[in-house]
Amino acid sequence: MSSDEQLVKLIEHYQKALLINPRSDVIYHQLAELYDEQGNLEKTLETYQKALKVQPRSVMTSEALTKVFARLGFNEKERESLLESFSKTLTLEAAFAVLADVVKPLEELRSKADTTTWRDALILASALAQQEDWNNALKLSYKAIYLEPSLQFPHFTIQYFVLPEIDELESLANLYLQVIRLPKIHRLAYAVLGDILTKQHRLPEAIQAYRRAWLQSNYQISAEKKISQQQTIINYLIIGVGKAGTTSLFHYLSQHPQIINPHEKEIQFFNERYEYGLDWYLAQFPPRSFKKERFLTGEATPWYLGTIGAAERVFNAFPLIKLIILLRNPVSRTISHFYMSAKAGLENRSLGEAIADEMAILGNAENLAQVSETYWKTEHGYLWFSLYLPFLERWMSRFPKEQFLVLNSEDLYGSPSNTLKGVFKFLNIPDCDLISYPKLNLGSYPTVDDQLRKTLFDFFYKHNQELEEYLGMKFGWNDL
Numbered sequence: 001m002s003s004d005e006q007l008v009k010l011i012e013h014y015q016k017a018l019l020i021n022p023r024s025d026v027i028y029h030q031l032a033e034l035y036d037e038q039g040n041l042e043k044t045l046e047t048y049q050k051a052l053k054v055q056p057r058s059v060m061t062s063e064a065l066t067k068v069f070a071r072l073g074f075n076e077k078e079r080e081s082l083l084e085s086f087s088k089t090l091t092l093e094a095a096f097a098v099l100a101d102v103v104k105p106l107e108e109l110r111s112k113a114d115t116t117t118w119r120d121a122l123i124l125a126s127a128l129a130q131q132e133d134w135n136n137a138l139k140l141s142y143k144a145i146y147l148e149p150s151l152q153f154p155h156f157t158i159q160y161f162v163l164p165e166i167d168e169l170e171s172l173a174n175l176y177l178q179v180i181r182l183p184k185i186h187r188l189a190y191a192v193l194g195d196i197l198t199k200q201h202r203l204p205e206a207i208q209a210y211r212r213a214w215l216q217s218n219y220q221i222s223a224e225k226k227i228s229q230q231q232t233i234i235n236y237l238i239i240g241v242g243k244a245g246t247t248s249l250f251h252y253l254s255q256h257p258q259i260i261n262p263h264e265k266e267i268q269f270f271n272e273r274y275e276y277g278l279d280w281y282l283a284q285f286p287p288r289s290f291k292k293e294r295f296l297t298g299e300a301t302p303w304y305l306g307t308i309g310a311a312e313r314v315f316n317a318f319p320l321i322k323l324i325i326l327l328r329n330p331v332s333r334t335i336s337h338f339y340m341s342a343k344a345g346l347e348n349r350s351l352g353e354a355i356a357d358e359m360a361i362l363g364n365a366e367n368l369a370q371v372s373e374t375y376w377k378t379e380h381g382y383l384w385f386s387l388y389l390p391f392l393e394r395w396m397s398r399f400p401k402e403q404f405l406v407l408n409s410e411d412l413y414g415s416p417s418n419t420l421k422g423v424f425k426f427l428n429i430p431d432c433d434l435i436s437y438p439k440l441n442l443g444s445y446p447t448v449d450d451q452l453r454k455t456l457f458d459f460f461y462k463h464n465q466e467l468e469e470y471l472g473m474k475f476g477w478n479d480l
Contacts, residue, residue: 015257025055118147191263210283236298240305244328247441328409330386339445
């Protein structure tokens with residue numbers, strides 16, 4: 001057995017140990033050391049961070065984490081600030097947000113020539129992306145990758161912010177063909193290359209790039225084994241609903257040692273990318289040749305629930321798949337959906353105007369099948385996607401009810417630990433206590449007029465009653 005294989009075995013051993021004793025900072029510490037030896041920088045930092053969550057005063061963990069920061073080139077002040085941040089937050093992205101305060105201020109980093117470290121490059125790339133200076137954000141992200149190839153963050157910046165906004169794909173593809181030749185490159189680089197090739201409609205090459213990402217991962221896999229469609233099984237989908245906590249739930253599930261995530265959370269295959277073919281979709285997920293031990297994988301595209309034809313497509317591909325649905329108080333979901341659109345620049349009306357316009361077209365929404373084409377040309381579905389019952393009926397006419405787990409979003413937010421126990425039981429995997437349960441992708445919006453809330457409450461009242469009767473569960477949304 002090679003040293004790399006021994007490392008993988010040891011990592012799996014300590015992951016199992018955490019299932020038995022999830023509050024042991026010593027196990028986290030030992031696991032972090034193994035990730036460090038493996039060269040997995042971000043897993044090292046993430047695991048040390050979890051050790052601090054278990055035991056914030058652990059001198060052993062603090063000293064080990066400080067040494068990693070020092071090795072990465074952070075000065076004493078930066079190390080102190082990062083250590084304090086790591087002890088307060090679970091998400092690595094949030095922890096590194098403090099860099100904007102402890103490293104050079106942005107005004108001192110006016111061009112890429114001023115950046116001498118990957119930290120500087122990342123900060124300026126993020127700032128330029130916010131200013132929609134995509135080309136320079138790309139250049140700075142590439143510089144961060146070149147200075148520290150094992151990083152995941154700059155690929156995230158390119159994947160989620162830069163790539164959707166640029167049209168010059170040939171030069172970007174050539175750039176990433178150079179990036180993947182760098183030593184110790186993070187596997188996400190191959191996934192981003194796959195995204196670029198997909199946008200160019202070079203699907204066979206994209207599939208190979210996605211599959212190569214799994215070969216480059218830190219999971220145990222033999223490069224000689226062919227990664228085929230038959231070796232990939234999708235165990236679960238989080239299919240709905242948008243603005244109801246799917247990002248948080250997906251993050252919680254990813255903390256379980258028996259769950260391996262695909263390359264991205266929302267693949268949008270069964271609603272927007274179906275033409276790419278099933279091989280393209282399966283390439284996003286880990287192949288079965290990863291491990292001998294059983295693991296699960298799945299994705300979360302919350303708009304599947306309301307997409308006409310999605311249920312049939314999913315059933316044809318995976319008739320035995322388990323389906324998880326989060327339903328949020330429709331009044332709150334509608335308001336959140338509107339402000340998400342407004343923030344994205346897709347909505348110029350006031351909330352009241354948008355609701356009034358949509359209600360005028362939907363009427364009393366007695367027969368949603370008869371909604372006119374005018375609706376889809378003028379509205380964004382704020383009310384439509386909060387009318388859950390017709391969507392559930394469509395999916396449950398296709399799949400047996402025992403393959404569904406319907407959750408109340410308010411329960412997930414109010415009691416995430418208990419809710420997650422039910423999810424683990426539904427997926428038939430051991431219970432796993434998390435260190436914390438951050439609420440991710442939350443939106444903020446102004447106080448909504450009481451009368452407008454009452455209008456929405458009245459609109460959804462009958463539908464909420466019918467939903468509770470159909471599912472045989474109480475949500476409490478009609479309680480004043």
